[in-house]
Amino acid sequence: MxxxxxxxxxxxxxxxxxxxxxxxxxxxxxxxxxxxxxxxxxxxxxxxxxxxxxxxxxxxxxxxxxxxxxxxxxxxxxxxxxxxxxxxxxxxxxxxxxxxxxxxxxxxxxxxxxxxxxxxxxxxxxxxxxxxxxxxxxxxxxxxxxxxxxxxxxxxxxxxxxxxxxxxxxxxxxxxxxxxxxRPAFIAALKGYYQKHADRLCRDCKLRLERNTLRLLDCKQDACQPLTRQAPRNRDYxxxxxxxxxxxxxxxxxxxxxxxxxxxxxxxxxxxxxxxxxxxxxxxxxxxxxxxxxxxxxxxxxxxxxxxxxxxxxxxxxxxxxxxxxxEAVAVPPLPAPHIFLASLGEPAKEKALRLAADLRKKGFAVLGPLDRSLKAQMRLANTLGVRYTVIIGEEEVKAGTVQLREMAAARQATVPVKEIENIIRSGDLASL
RNA sequence: GUGAGUGUAGCCCAGAGGCCUAAGGCGCCAGGUUGUGGCCCUGGAUAUCGUGGGUUCAAAUCCCACCACUCACCCCA
Missing domain, CATH: 3.30.930.10 (Bira Bifunctional Protein; Domain 2)
Known part of the structure; x- marks a missing residue:
């Protein structure tokens, strides 16, 4: 080595x-x-x-x-x-x-x-x-x-x-x-047939003649094709x-x-x-x-x-x-992707986001974040990952017990109480707020 | 096992003996002022040029071996 x-x-x-x-x-x-x-x-x-x-x-x-x-x-x-x-x-x-x-x-x-x-x-x-x-x-x-x-x-x-x-x-x-x-009768017939033409067989087929007679039929060599076409048919035996x-x-x-x-x-x-x-x-x-x-x-x-x-x-x-x-370009159903990205600003908000993430997962939502990056960077990530919603928590939200809930595709965003997040997402009701 | 082709960053690739301390695109990261994505702009990180040996003053570029990948044969799904 x-x-x-x-x-x-x-x-x-x-x-x-x-x-x-x-x-x-x-x-x-x-x-x-x-x-x-x-x-x-x-x-x-x-x-x-x-x-x-x-x-x-x-x-x-x-x-x-x-x-x-x-x-x-x-x-x-x-x-x-x-x-x-x-x-x-x-x-x-x-x-x-x-x-x-x-x-x-x-x-x-x-x-x-x-x-x-x-x-x-x-x-x-x-x-x-x-x-x-x-x-x-x-x-x-x-x-x-x-x-x-x-x-x-x-x-x-x-x-x-x-x-x-x-x-x-x-x-x-x-x-x-x-x-x-x-099958033995057929193989015998096949062998007999191919033996008569052994001189015209390809190299592999000469070996197959003894070893694996049935496989003679499977040969793709051009030289063997005409022979194969005339060969005895299994069905007839x-x-x-x-x-x-x-x-x-x-x-x-x-x-x-x-x-x-x-x-x-x-x-x-x-x-x-x-x-x-x-x-x-x-x-x-x-x-x-x-x-x-x-x-x-x-x-x-x-x-x-x-x-x-x-x-x-x-x-x-x-x-x-x-x-x-x-x-054939068949489209297969996509796998479920994470639903919510939690973005936070500052340590107190991050801690709250962490608790909220655990909470939302218990309720069955797939949640990503928070990460120690700028809000912009977290938003960018949320976007490329294709989550449906982003939840933003900053100092103000921590104080107020609320959250910014943003629906990414529609660029709709509202201030909502933490307790309401589940309901709003489940009902898809952000638009009415 | 046999034959042919290929091998440059995570991906697609430029490069054909010295100007390569290796170009570009995608992707990634960060910025474009004060808490917000998708477009655009700017900057950054990432390459033992598959590996080893040889030829040469000089090799990503030529030669050999090995490895891996691709395609075909064989055979099967």
Whole structure:
């Protein structure tokens, strides 16, 4: 470790770790808005909130997300705790919820169990637009029933959520990737097809051919595009059960009026998905602009040691939502700002102002001041902070037991008794004085 | 992990080897007489020119390394 000079030794400026950011007060209105919408929309569909820990035993993620996935092989923040157990900062939200479902015997509750979460997620990736190492997801899980109506409900929830945020130019992409019974046949067909054209594949795809055959469909390289277009379609290889599920789902989505688009090449990067997969993207967005994504994971609970328990879910990235709210210039409701600034002149007045501030806060007003500055400076501050009212107390007011109450925007001001402040502000009656 | 670009005050940025003990704008602080904001005017504070090394008589300006940021790939939210 090098230091620029000895003076800097003690005053080194720390920076937040790469890809890890502060959320500053100026951004908070977006966050509150989204969190509030997430809670209210979830409630409309009967979801209850669950908060799971920030980290879990590493094995939970390895066994659920899949040993071969990018997340597990190169993106997890993994560390040993003091007893030597391997722990991992959660790289996704579904596995912890399933763990909690099992750990708390939620299989004994009326099914399905519907849970939502707002959680921070950690993935060690190279930061990019809309991609951070610590980010936040709003997610929902419906556990305990395979009815395609629940898939439709989940997609509807995700869609309505984005809509009520004010996002308008969205696309809904849908596919079915089958189940453990019918998927092997499809993968075999896919492999067979691509092997015939192996010489024309890009470098990455040659690797995918062995490692992660499904992902071949996802390749964006121009060279692979023509091949992909002719490739076998998953939908043509679904078993009767999966095909039936999928067609019911589409029917339900039509009933709900959701404008989905079948996307033969939609494949998701987590191993636990079965049957339904879907993504919501801004119009014309590329794969890394996905705003929400999810699907069905009928085998996951069983994989984690539970009874066979079907489930569907989705997650949405909050930072990406904010990005799109800004892109579409959606106005979010401003956060409440302080209401009253107390300005004072001289020590006796300052003491009185201090008491008055405490008093007004007890009555529910957000109060700022007093500060040891000139009246002019205090007024200037009150103005830039945008308070509705300024209360001015000087020597005269201390003697008289009154106060100058000024309504900033209207530049109206009156001498009022201290006891009257609350009433006048509540009734907005300053004008009549 | 790969590739490209960028890095000057809290923010936006001028500056392209010596005239830089670094300009401007926003913001911040204070004043424009006696107890009052928003406009205007005046003044002030704030810059190890990302960090370290090198080239040079001379470097914010050139070179190298590192770090960070941005964008793209990979992959996902």
């Amino acid at each position: 090098r230091y620029p000079s000895w003076e800097r030794l003690e005053t080194k400026l720390y920076q937040a770790p790469r890809g890890i950011v502060d959320t500053l007060p100026g951004e908070m209105a977006y966050w509150r808005f989204i969190e509030q919408k997430a809670a209210s929309v979830s409630a409309l569909y009967g979801f209850e909130r669950i908060d799971t820990p920030t980290f879990e035993e590493t094995g939970l993620f390895v066994h659920s997300v899949g040993e071969e996935t990018d997340i597990v092989t190169k993106e997890m923040y993994t560390f040993n705790d003091r007893s030597g157990k391997s722990m991992t900062l959660r790289p996704e939200g579904t596995a912890p919820v399933c763990r909690a479902y099992l750990e708390h015997g939620m299989g004994n509750l009326p099914q399905p169990v519907k849970l939502y979460y707002l959680a921070d997620i950690f993935r060690y990736e190279r930061p990019q637009a809309g991609r951070l190492r610590q980010f936040h997801q709003f997610g929902c899980e419906t556990i305990g029933d395979a009815d395609p109506a629940l898939d439709a409900e989940m997609i509807d929830l995700a869609w309505q959520f984005c809509k009520t945020l004010g996002l308008s130019r969205l696309e809904l992409k849908l596919n079915s990737i089958g189940c453990k019974k019918c 679904l078993c009767p059960e999966c095909a039936g599920h999928f067609s019911h789902l589409q029917h339900y989505l039509e009933i709900l009026g959701l404008p989905f688009r079948l996307e033969d090449r939609l494949v998701r990067g987590l191993d636990y998905y079965t049957r339904t997969v879907f993504e919501i993207q801004p119009e014309g967005g590329s794969s890394q602009s996905t705003i929400a994504g999810g699907g069905r994971y009928d085998d996951l609970i069983e994989t984690l040691g539970g009874r066979p328990t079907p489930a569907v879910g989705f997650a949405s990235g909050i930072e990406r939502l904010i990005l799109n709210l800004k892109k």
